[in-house]
Amino acid sequence: MNIQQTRNGNELVVALEGRLDTVTAPELEAALKDALEGVEELILDFEKLDYISSAGLRVLLVAQKTMSQQGSMKIRNVNEIIREVFDVTGFSDFLTIE
Amino acid sequence: MKQKRRPGIAFTIICAILLSQAAFAVMVQAIGAILFTNSFKKEYATSTYYMANTAAALINGDHLDGYAAGEAAEEYELTRQRLDVYCRKMHVSLLYVICVDTSDYGRFVSIFNSVDNTVDNTSYTEWELGFRRDTTNDEYRKKYRAMYEKTAPYETVYRTTRLNGHNPHITTMVPVSDSAGNTVGILCIQRPMRELRDAYRPYLVSVAVWAMVSCAVTGALAAFYIRRQFLRPIQKTADEAIRFARENTKGEPLGKISRLREIDDLAGAIDTMESDMLTYIENLTSVTAEKERIGAELSLASTIQENSIPNIFPPFPDRTEFDIYASMTPAKEVGGDFYNFFLIDDDHLAMVIGDVSGKGVPAALFMMVTNILLSDRTHMGGTPGEILTYVNRNLCEHNKADMFVTLWLGILEISTGKVVFANAGHEDAAVCSKDGAFALYKTRHGFVAGGMQGIKFRDFELQLQPGDKLFLYTDGVPEATDGENRMFGMDRTLDALNANREKTPQEILEGVHGSVDAFVGEAPQFDDLTMLCLHYIGADKKNDVHELTVDATPENLGAVTEFIDGVLQEAGCPMKTQMQIDLAVEEIFVNIAHYAYEQETGKATVLITLGQDPRAAHITFLDSGKPYDPLGKKDPDITASAEERKIGGLGVFLVKKTMDNVQYVYRDGRNILSFQKNL
Numbered sequence: 001m002n003i004q005q006t007r008n009g010n011e012l013v014v015a016l017e018g019r020l021d022t023v024t025a026p027e028l029e030a031a032l033k034d035a036l037e038g039v040e041e042l043i044l045d046f047e048k049l050d051y052i053s054s055a056g057l058r059v060l061l062v063a064q065k066t067m068s069q070q071g072s073m074k075i076r077n078v079n080e081i082i083r084e085v086f087d088v089t090g091f092s093d094f095l096t097i098e
Numbered sequence: 099m100k101q102k103r104r105p106g107i108a109f110t111i112i113c114a115i116l117l118s119q120a121a122f123a124v125m126v127q128a129i130g131a132i133l134f135t136n137s138f139k140k141e142y143a144t145s146t147y148y149m150a151n152t153a154a155a156l157i158n159g160d161h162l163d164g165y166a167a168g169e170a171a172e173e174y175e176l177t178r179q180r181l182d183v184y185c186r187k188m189h190v191s192l193l194y195v196i197c198v199d200t201s202d203y204g205r206f207v208s209i210f211n212s213v214d215n216t217v218d219n220t221s222y223t224e225w226e227l228g229f230r231r232d233t234t235n236d237e238y239r240k241k242y243r244a245m246y247e248k249t250a251p252y253e254t255v256y257r258t259t260r261l262n263g264h265n266p267h268i269t270t271m272v273p274v275s276d277s278a279g280n281t282v283g284i285l286c287i288q289r290p291m292r293e294l295r296d297a298y299r300p301y302l303v304s305v306a307v308w309a310m311v312s313c314a315v316t317g318a319l320a321a322f323y324i325r326r327q328f329l330r331p332i333q334k335t336a337d338e339a340i341r342f343a344r345e346n347t348k349g350e351p352l353g354k355i356s357r358l359r360e361i362d363d364l365a366g367a368i369d370t371m372e373s374d375m376l377t378y379i380e381n382l383t384s385v386t387a388e389k390e391r392i393g394a395e396l397s398l399a400s401t402i403q404e405n406s407i408p409n410i411f412p413p414f415p416d417r418t419e420f421d422i423y424a425s426m427t428p429a430k431e432v433g434g435d436f437y438n439f440f441l442i443d444d445d446h447l448a449m450v451i452g453d454v455s456g457k458g459v460p461a462a463l464f465m466m467v468t469n470i471l472l473s474d475r476t477h478m479g480g481t482p483g484e485i486l487t488y489v490n491r492n493l494c495e496h497n498k499a500d501m502f503v504t505l506w507l508g509i510l511e512i513s514t515g516k517v518v519f520a521n522a523g524h525e526d527a528a529v530c531s532k533d534g535a536f537a538l539y540k541t542r543h544g545f546v547a548g549g550m551q552g553i554k555f556r557d558f559e560l561q562l563q564p565g566d567k568l569f570l571y572t573d574g575v576p577e578a579t580d581g582e583n584r585m586f587g588m589d590r591t592l593d594a595l596n597a598n599r600e601k602t603p604q605e606i607l608e609g610v611h612g613s614v615d616a617f618v619g620e621a622p623q624f625d626d627l628t629m630l631c632l633h634y635i636g637a638d639k640k641n642d643v644h645e646l647t648v649d650a651t652p653e654n655l656g657a658v659t660e661f662i663d664g665v666l667q668e669a670g671c672p673m674k675t676q677m678q679i680d681l682a683v684e685e686i687f688v689n690i691a692h693y694a695y696e697q698e699t700g701k702a703t704v705l706i707t708l709g710q711d712p713r714a715a716h717i718t719f720l721d722s723g724k725p726y727d728p729l730g731k732k733d734p735d736i737t738a739s740a741e742e743r744k745i746g747g748l749g750v751f752l753v754k755k756t757m758d759n760v761q762y763v764y765r766d767g768r769n770i771l772s773f774q775k776n777l
Binding site (some may be wrong): 021022023050051052053054055057060062064065068071080081084085088089090093094095 | 652655656674677678680681684685688700734736737738739740741743745746748749752753755756
């Protein structure tokens, strides 16, 4: 999985590419842990993300909890498959998906 | 709140006795008073009559008229003095002689008049000779007339009560006669009835006192008697009855507690009731215990019976040429219906369905014997006809209870789909060709097994094409009866089958069962309900089983996904479906990698098969780790907010939601989790 971060003041855009699964989820978790310092607006760009599993959902939940305290989090360009996973698990109820 | 104590028997009876005694005493007193007064009056009347007669003898009647005119003054004076003396000596308060005017007895003339006011403390004044007076009192006039007309020897006037300040007294009048015997005057004597007055009150008081004493004595005696004869035994009986009602334990028998028949009967009845009741309780306890024991045994028997036939599905998760499902719903705890299926060898699947005559424990035992005979014999080889012939012979030899069983036994040659079967009096199987509908496959039935020695059973053949389905059932299905005694029937059975014919065997049986339940409604289940359904997929797909065994570590997820994707891509699986399957595979594999072997590393095997009808991927995971059913876990709350969300449980939940027919069994030391996804 490829993680690309673009910092713009208090805004952080993280673009993901590939599969967010059991193997890759820890990488994203580690990356976000360092990068979220001082971020008020986190934008996750899923345009090139093909796949997400429950391990990925876990990282999103942690990120959402962090951002709820220091700002806001948005997810962008979610494909149909990932959208369905969000719907089935009820994540679409609390994630901000554009 | 304490209940007000109601009066007891003793109080009530004693009160009644005392009241009746008091009434009796009052009556005795009243009667006594009347008799007493009358007897005194009689005594006074007699004695005063004699006194008056004596006084009258002192008077010379021949001169009586003359005295008033002043004749014989000397004789008059002498008589008067004698009468005065008499008056004083005889304690007479008043003595007088009068001449009454006999025309209407309304007037009289006083001749003699002696008064002794000291006798009765009176204040009469003497009448002068010749004193005239009118008599207005009718009573006196009547009595005067009686004296003159001599209709009575004497007359008496009583004053028993105090009148005008005078004490009770008696006035007796006797006639004064002349020598010719004619009445010329009347002599009256008035005497006080002192004895009457003096004795009356003491008499009444003594009667009252004695009545009270008698009341008290009889009351006390009654109380004593009632206590001894009634109350103690009744109280004892009541206490015993209350104690028994509370404790339900054996107590001292009451025995002979009274000489009175009714109380003795009551006590005897209580004794008998207690001992009967205790015997009854004891019986009931042992009957209940026995019932519980039988219930426990039945429940155990039910479990044994259930486990004597395959009841874990899918039974052959690694066999993809066929799918088989069966269900049995006994009407009682244990039933006489049964099904069975097992692999005789790699290429032969035996399927049996049977229905023993009768229900309950005898049928269940017979069923077990039949099933064991049949499966043992089947494993030895031979055609279904030969097997049934053998089973029938063996059942008949030992069948003392005249039971029998209908049997359908078929052996499927998995590689070809050929079913050879024999039928011992059982219902015809229903077959559904791939593109058709379920229809009965009718053949000649043999006689029931266990009914008659020496029967030979014929073999029949039936060719299944890939995608065909075979449905076996017992008469409990078509003969299920609703509240109005209508039977479900074969037509409804076939309708229910056809309504579900595209589905998996399990769904078909559930569908039929649902239709039967809906038809029967509230009516009690009368017969066992047993069904078996085989979906023949075909042996030529056997090559589509792909298997991969890896170490169960998260690092191998990539290898597993790659393996699955390879198979799916070859089958032309759409990308979206592939992603969904990948997700399910990841979740299950990671679960095994994380939890199955704890600290150690074990193997995980994944099987994937592509079914052609319908086009579906069947995926099975096997591991030898600790038994763990991930499907048994509660689903996560997907309505919770981000803050309330728990991490975990989402993976299995996702599998359940996105895959079909997700199943878990633990068998032969392996966790087997399987699911499928239509392509």
